[in-house]
Amino acid sequence: NAGVTQTPKFRVLKTGQSMTLLCAQDMNHEYMYWYRQDPGMGLRLIHYSVGEGTTAKGEVPDGYNVSRLKKQNFLLGLESAAPSQTSVYFCASSYSSAGLRFRELFFGEGSRLTVL
Amino acid sequence: ELKVEQNPLFLSMQEGKNYTIYCNYSTTSDRLYWYRQDPGKSLESLFVLLSNGAVKQEGRLMASLDTKARLSTLHITAAVHDLSATYFCAVELGNSGNTPLVFGKGTRLSVIA
Numbered sequence: 001n002a003g004v005t006q007t008p009k010f011r012v013l014k015t016g017q018s019m020t021l022l023c024a025q026d027m028n029h030e031y032m033y034w035y036r037q038d039p040g041m042g043l044r045l046i047h048y049s050v051g052e053g054t055t056a057k058g059e060v061p062d063g064y065n066v067s068r069l070k071k072q073n074f075l076l077g078l079e080s081a082a083p084s085q086t087s088v089y090f091c092a093s094s095y096s097s098a099g100l101r102f103r104e105l106f107f108g109e110g111s112r113l114t115v116l
Numbered sequence: 117e118l119k120v121e122q123n124p125l126f127l128s129m130q131e132g133k134n135y136t137i138y139c140n141y142s143t144t145s146d147r148l149y150w151y152r153q154d155p156g157k158s159l160e161s162l163f164v165l166l167s168n169g170a171v172k173q174e175g176r177l178m179a180s181l182d183t184k185a186r187l188s189t190l191h192i193t194a195a196v197h198d199l200s201a202t203y204f205c206a207v208e209l210g211n212s213g214n215t216p217l218v219f220g221k222g223t224r225l226s227v228i229a
Contacts, residue, residue, distance in 0.1 A: 031216075033216060040221070041221070042204070042219055042220060042221035042222050043159075043204065043219045043222075045216055048216050058216065090158065090159070092159075102147055102164060102166060102208070103147070103208055103217060104149060104161050104164050105149070105151075105159075105161070105206070105217060106161070107158045107159045107160070108158060109157075109158050110157075110158055
């Protein structure tokens with residue numbers, strides 16, 4: 001059972017370049033999330049999705065775009081990378097809160113991005 | 117707006133000692149989660165607390181939830197080096213359905229001999 005898989009795990013970009021991070025989950029979760037983690041800042045939510053074809057902004061959405069064309073995949077795009085986007089990015093997924101389920105998050109391994 | 121505060125943010129403790137990490141949150145919620153993160157690794161779920169008075173224990177860690185006080189605690193008993201990690205609490209905003217969890221900034225625990 002793979003759980004949540006992120007690719008790539010490491011990437012170095014030059015300022016202005018674009019890239020896409022891919023998150024895939026095999027748990028049939030409705031919700032998916034992208035967080036960034038920076039020293040002393042904890043986890044900050046970038047964008048999230050509550051279902052296929054839907055996305056919403058989180059706490060720090062500027063400079064990022066997302067898409068959820070399939071239930072199992074959630075893509076995070078950087079249109080024009082900036083040094084301030086150097087961070088570790090985590091994808092997570094969860095069930096919805098419907099019924100008796102609770103929203104325990106399952107995280108991917110993280111993607112370390114450096115923008116020079 | 118839901119705010120989640122953990123304290124302390126840094127904790128250095130000796131092996132064999134006991135200590136408590138606190139997680140306070142600002143609005144009504146009856147669902148709280150604790151996660152552990154080892155350096156350079158991902159977050160893994162430790163405890164899910166789903167109601168007032170809930171208590172969960174695993175090994176040397178025990179988590180509790182007081183929804184009236186809007187407080188969760190993570191108690192460490194007789195710390196060992198293997199518990200060194202960063203611990204996060206996260207709060208679910210009631211049962212509103214679509215609202216993401218809000219995380220605290222994390223408590224970096226270092227257990228020293």
